Each structure stands twice: as C-alpha cells, then as structure tokens.
Amino acid sequence: xxxxxxxxxxxxxxxxxxxxxxxxxxxxSALRDAGFEVxxxxxxxxxxxxxxxxxxxxxxxxxxxxxxxAHMTLFPKVRELLDGAGANRILLTGGGIIPVEDIEALxxxxxxxxxxxxxxxxxxxxxxQNWFVGQDTF
Amino acid sequence: xxxxxxxxxxxxxELLERFHAAEAVALGRAIxxxxxxxxxxxxxxxxxxxxxxxxARIGFTGPPGAGKSSxxxxxxxxxxxxxxQLGVVAVDPTSPYSGGALLGDRIRMSDLATDPGIFIRxxxxxxxxxxxxxxxKEVIDLMDAFGFDRVLVETVGVGQxxxxxxxxxxxxxxxxxxxxxxxxxxxxxxxxxxxxxxxxNKADRPGADRLVKDLRQGLHLRVGTVLESEPVYHGLDLxxxxxxxxxxxxxxxxxxxPVLSTVAQSGEGVEHLMDMIEAHRSxxxxxxxxxxxxxxRGKVRIQDVVDRELRRTAWHSDALLAVLDQxxxxxxxxxxxxxxxxxxxxxxxxx
Numbered sequence: 001x002x003x004x005x006x007x008x009x010x011x012x013x014x015x016x017x018x019x020x021x022x023x024x025x026x027x028x029s030a031l032r033d034a035g036f037e038v039x040x041x042x043x044x045x046x047x048x049x050x051x052x053x054x055x056x057x058x059x060x061x062x063x064x065x066x067x068x069x070a071h072m073t074l075f076p077k078v079r080e081l082l083d084g085a086g087a088n089r090i091l092l093t094g095g096g097i098i099p100v101e102d103i104e105a106l107x108x109x110x111x112x113x114x115x116x117x118x119x120x121x122x123x124x125x126x127x128x129q130n131w132f133v134g135q136d137t138f
Numbered sequence: 139x140x141x142x143x144x145x146x147x148x149x150x151x152e153l154l155e156r157f158h159a160a161e162a163v164a165l166g167r168a169i170x171x172x173x174x175x176x177x178x179x180x181x182x183x184x185x186x187x188x189x190x191x192x193x194a195r196i197g198f199t200g201p202p203g204a205g206k207s208s209x210x211x212x213x214x215x216x217x218x219x220x221x222x223q224l225g226v227v228a229v230d231p232t233s234p235y236s237g238g239a240l241l242g243d244r245i246r247m248s249d250l251a252t253d254p255g256i257f258i259r260x261x262x263x264x265x266x267x268x269x270x271x272x273x274x275k276e277v278i279d280l281m282d283a284f285g286f287d288r289v290l291v292e293t294v295g296v297g298q299x300x301x302x303x304x305x306x307x308x309x310x311x312x313x314x315x316x317x318x319x320x321x322x323x324x325x326x327x328x329x330x331x332x333x334x335x336x337x338x339n340k341a342d343r344p345g346a347d348r349l350v351k352d353l354r355q356g357l358h359l360r361v362g363t364v365l366e367s368e369p370v371y372h373g374l375d376l377x378x379x380x381x382x383x384x385x386x387x388x389x390x391x392x393x394x395x396p397v398l399s400t401v402a403q404s405g406e407g408v409e410h411l412m413d414m415i416e417a418h419r420s421x422x423x424x425x426x427x428x429x430x431x432x433x434x435r436g437k438v439r440i441q442d443v444v445d446r447e448l449r450r451t452a453w454h455s456d457a458l459l460a461v462l463d464q465x466x467x468x469x470x471x472x473x474x475x476x477x478x479x480x481x482x483x484x485x486x487x488x489x
Contacts, residue, residue, distance in 0.1 A: 007264070034236065035238045038238065039241045039242075039260050040240060040245065048252050049248070049251040055163050056165075086161075
C-alpha cells in the first residue's frame with residue numbers, strides 16, 4: 001500500500017534513570033514541526049513501558065534518548081521486546097552520549113542509526129522520512 | 139470499489155482473526171487502519187461491529203489544563219483495581235501549520251503503562267474541529283468490540299462549541315477549574331449544555347465553591363427545575379400536577395446533571411464522581427435513554443458513510459468529472475450556473 005500521504009508516528013521515549021530530557025524534547029518538537037505525530041512518554045520509562053506504548057500507539061518508529069551510559073543494555077532489550085511483541089517492523093533509533101564503537105555494535109544488533117550530540121535535527125528527520133518511504137504499512 | 143460485504147483481503151482477514159483473539163498488537167494495527175481510512179477499513183469495521191455495542195463510553199471534556207488527563211488517570215486506576223478492562227482514547231490537537239502533533243497524554247498515565255488490562259491510544263485531531271479526531275468514534279467502536287468494559291475518551295482542550303463528544307460517549311463529563319470563568323461564561327451555550335456530570339477539578343483552589351454554586355444555579359435555570367432546589371411551596375408539586383392535567387404517562391425521573399468537586403492530585407471527591415458515573419449509567423439503561431443515544435449514533439454513522447460513499451462515487455468517476463469540467467466551460471460562457479451543473483451530476487449519480 002502506498003504511504004505517501006500517511007502520518008509518521010514516532011514514540012519519543014526516555015528510558016532509565018537519567019532525568020535529562022532536554023534532548024528528547026528538542027527532538028520531539030522538531031519531529032512535530034516536520035509534520036510527524038509524536039507521542040512523548042515522559043521520564044523514567046522501563047523497556048516494558050516503552051514497548052507497551054509502541055504497540056498500543058502502533059508507531060512506526062521508537063526514538064530513545066539515553067545519556068546514562070546504559071545504551072548497550074537498553075537498546076537491545078527494547079529491540080528484543082519489540083520483536084517478541086510482534087512489532088519487528090518498528091524502527092528503533094535514538095541518540096545520546098554513545099561511543100562510535102558502541103553505535104556500530106548496536107547497529108549490527110538490529111538497531112537503526114543513532115545520533116550524537118550536536119546532530120542537526122534535519123538529519124534525524126531525513127533519516128526517518130527516507131526509511132519510511134520504503135515501508136509497506138497502514 | 140467498496141465491497142462492503144465482500145471478502146476481506148487476506149492481510150485484513152488475518153488481522154481480524156488476531157483482533158478476535160484479543161491480541162493487543164492487532165488492536166493497535168486495526169486502529170491505524172481505521173484512523174488512516176486505508177482501503178478495506180469499512181469492511182473491517184463491518185465485520186467487527188457485528189457484536190453490537192456493550193462497553194460504557196465515558197467522555198472527559200473541558201478547557202485546556204482543567205485536569206482531564208489526571209482525572210481520567212485516577213478514575214482508570216481505581217477501575218483497574220476492580221479488574222475492569224479499559225480502553226482509553228486521548229485526543230490532542232494537530233498543528234494547522236506543520237500538520238504534526240505532540241501527543242502527551244500518556245505522561246499522566248505512566249502508572250498504568252505496563253498494565254495489560256488497559257489500552258491507551260493517542261490520536262491527533264488531523265484538522266477536525268469538534269474536539270475529537272475525524273475517526274475517533276470509529277476507534278471507540280473498535281475498542282468496544284475488542285471487549286473492554288469501559289472506553290474512556292479524552293477530548294482536546296475545548297472552548298464552548300467543540301461538542302462532538304456528545305455523539306461519541308454515553309456519559310459526558312465536563313471538567314472545569316475555578317479559573318474557568320464566572321456564571322455568565324457558564325450560562326453560555328455549548329459546553330454547558332452537553333454535560334451529564336459537571337466536575338470542578340482543582341477544588342482546593344480559591345473560587346471553587348463559588349463556581350460550583352454558580353453552575354448549580356445556572357443549571358436549574360436552564361432545566362426549569364429551579365423550584366426543586368427550594369423548599370416545596372405549600373407542599374405543591376408542580377410537575378405532578380402538570381402531568382395529571384395532561385394525562386401524560388409517568389416515565390420516571392429525568393437526569394439533572396450533578397455538579398461535583400474533585401482534586402485529582404489527591405483523589406479527593408473521585409469516589410463520589412465514580413458513584414455518579416454509575417448512577418448515570420443506571421439511569422441511561424432504565425430510562426431507555428441509552429438505546430436512544432445508541433440509535434442516534436447509528437443514524438449519524440449511516441449518514442456519514444452514505445455521504446462519504448456518494449462523494450467518493452461522484453469524484454472518483456471519470457464520467458462525472460467530465461460533466462463537471464464541461465459544466466465549468468458552460469458557466470464561463472454564461473450558459474449554466476453551478477446549480478444546474480450540480481443538479482445534472484446528482485441526476486446522473488442517481489441513475
């Protein structure tokens with residue numbers, strides 16, 4: 001099915017214990033201004049909460065912001081739970097303070113592109129839009 | 139084109155099967171199907187709605203910042219302790235500039251985020267102006283059919299005329315705050331006429347008692363029962379006398395909307411609100427009003443679908459589009475008017 005005129009739905013989630021959500025809010029606002037429907041969950045989400053929300057909201061993309069250093073645990077965990085919930089078509093992406101070698105390791109585990117501090121928001125928007133064009137969805 | 143009773147496409151048939159097996163993923167996907175009005179969504183609804191409505195549909199509306207989400211969340215949490223299965227639809231506005239939306243109602247429902255007995259879906263209005271999204275009513279139907287005991291709906295923050303919730307819910311709760319305005323605001327048309335229950339939330343703030351009092355007074359003036367709040371004058375019951383004189387059958391008491399006060403943050407007054415929701419439900423069922431509301435909803439739905447189908451039939455037909463084009467030429471030459479062209483198109487459509 002064609003999806004040109006369809007709204008892209010993105011869940012912006014802030015997992016774990018760090019309370020710095022400026023980045024998540026900047027991304028959420030930028031995606032909204034780009035015409036996306038953004039569901040923001042608030043702070044301190046567990047992977048289970050994020051996946052549950054992603055399933056109920058039937059989002060196309062889950063974008064996580066992680067500044068706590070727990071990315072090597074949280075990204076694979078959310079990916080695993082998404083796949084287990086029958087939501088393997090959802091793109092898992094995100095950003096935060098993540099070393100390059102970790103980004104490569106995570107990408108090899110089925111996580112999408114991850115963005116570091118200072119990334120222009122347009123880069124994130126372009127990435128999601130380009131990914132979305134190829135999707136077969138309703 | 140539309141095969142309303144035809145076989146579902148295989149992908150939709152599979153979705154339907156998983157929907158009936160009560161898989162949360164399937165409900166999430168089905169809502170998207172309907173929300174995006176993808177091909178086959180009407181066939182899907184047709185299959186799903188065979189069971190008929192059974193859930194209690196409860197709407198929360200009111201101005202922005204009145205505490206609709208918080209109140210809904212508190213009430214939902216208590217219902218969950220009684221093991222009721224809940225569906226929640228929360229509507230937030232779409233930006234008319236970017237077409238995007240930031241849907242933040244889940245933030246206040248964090249406590250319920252992993253509870254499998256509640257399903258929360260955020261919807262953006264996508265240009266609809268009535269306080270709901272265009273397809274919210276269909277989404278409520280889906281949740282009802284999925285088997286929830288209650289479907290709770292939160293509108294966008296509304297002003298005085300965004301009252302589409304009345305067409306979607308059995309029980310409409312209008313949530314106000316002490317800052318919502320004085321009695322004059324309250325007596326204006328629109329929002330004040332649609333409530334089955336009024337809630338003055340954040341009632342620990344100054345002005346709450348005054349608003350409650352003003353609302354009660356305004357309501358009595360409106361429904362013409364001002365005498366009921368006064369001691370019965372010389373023991374006369376005017377209503378009874380009037381009924382006796384006109385020989386009218388006694389149909390049981392009507393419903394006069396109660397005005398309650400709550401503090402969602404502390405839970406104060408919430409139990410009372412829930413009792414009133416139950417009382418309203420009983421009244422709906424016993425008075426026959428529920429059947430009437432469902433019938434009215436059905437009527438609007440049928441009309442909506444007919445409108446949509448006719449529009450689609452007309453404007454997807456090359457022949458009729460050609461008639462439109464030729465008509466425009468004739469209008470330009472002064473030989474026709476928009477009305478004669480429209481009548482021509484309608485006549486061809488009906489043939």
